[in-house]
Amino acid sequence: MQPLQFGVVEEGIDQFVGNIAAAIPKLLSGLIFLVLAAIFAKIVMLLVGVALKRAFSDESTVYRRFIGAIVAAFLWFGIALSFLSIIGLDEIATSMGTAAGFLALGVSYSLSSMIADAVAGVYLLRDPDFMPGDRVKAGDVTGTVESIELRKTRFVDESDDTVVRGNAEIEKKWTKLEEGAAEPAREPTGESED
Numbered sequence: 001m002q003p004l005q006f007g008v009v010e011e012g013i014d015q016f017v018g019n020i021a022a023a024i025p026k027l028l029s030g031l032i033f034l035v036l037a038a039i040f041a042k043i044v045m046l047l048v049g050v051a052l053k054r055a056f057s058d059e060s061t062v063y064r065r066f067i068g069a070i071v072a073a074f075l076w077f078g079i080a081l082s083f084l085s086i087i088g089l090d091e092i093a094t095s096m097g098t099a100a101g102f103l104a105l106g107v108s109y110s111l112s113s114m115i116a117d118a119v120a121g122v123y124l125l126r127d128p129d130f131m132p133g134d135r136v137k138a139g140d141v142t143g144t145v146e147s148i149e150l151r152k153t154r155f156v157d158e159s160d161d162t163v164v165r166g167n168a169e170i171e172k173k174w175t176k177l178e179e180g181a182a183e184p185a186r187e188p189t190g191e192s193e194d
Contacts (some may be wrong), residue, residue: 023088030087037079041090043071062150063122113168117151120171129176138174140166 048071052064077100084093087117108115124130125148136155144158153170155163 027085030083033086034079034083037082041075041079042074044075052135064116066150093161113166114151115168116168120149121152122168123171124153124167124171130174135177136174137177138170142177 020077045068049064049070052067056063081093081097082094084090130136130145130148132145132147135143136145138153138155141155141157141163143155143163146156146162148167150167152164152166157163157164
């Protein structure tokens with residue numbers, strides 16, 4: 001009875017060692033891929049940084065960092081899925097890719113207003129007629145543009161209060177007022193003022 005149990009353990013150890021020996025070439029290929037992919041990712045991010053610096057040279061660095069972070073996230077996610085495929089975990093890579101798609105769909109739906117503000121912010125930043133220091137009317141706010149940020153714009157209204165509005169709300173309809181122009185006069189109501 002004793003030799004039979006020892007044979008099962010010996011067979012299990014042999015199979016385990018055989019599986020590790022068979023996995024070593026895949027793991028080495030995966031490690032080489034990771035090193036090369038890291039170098040590639042670094043080069044791509046340097047090129048993206050240069051391109052963003054040229055495209056958004058007049059803008060705040062927050063926009064360049066935001067776009068750079070999005071590019072880096074997609075790049076590294078692709079590298080991770082490729083690594084899993086190289087080491088023989090194709091099914092896990094496929095599952096992660098599918099799950100990431102559904103996650104991205106859910107995130108984009110839940111953050112749709114924030115994304116709309118960010119996209120509108122980029123348009124407002126690029127618009128030469130909407131700049132800090134301009135006097136504008138946007139919805140219920142009339143005042144001077146103090147700053148334009150990624151998701152919101154700050155105004156200083158007639159009573160010197162700072163008013164903050166989402167960029168998507170502003171981008172829908174705004175009017176640039178001429179310097180020194182006053183608000184349109186109200187129509188007389190016919191009532192006498194005593």
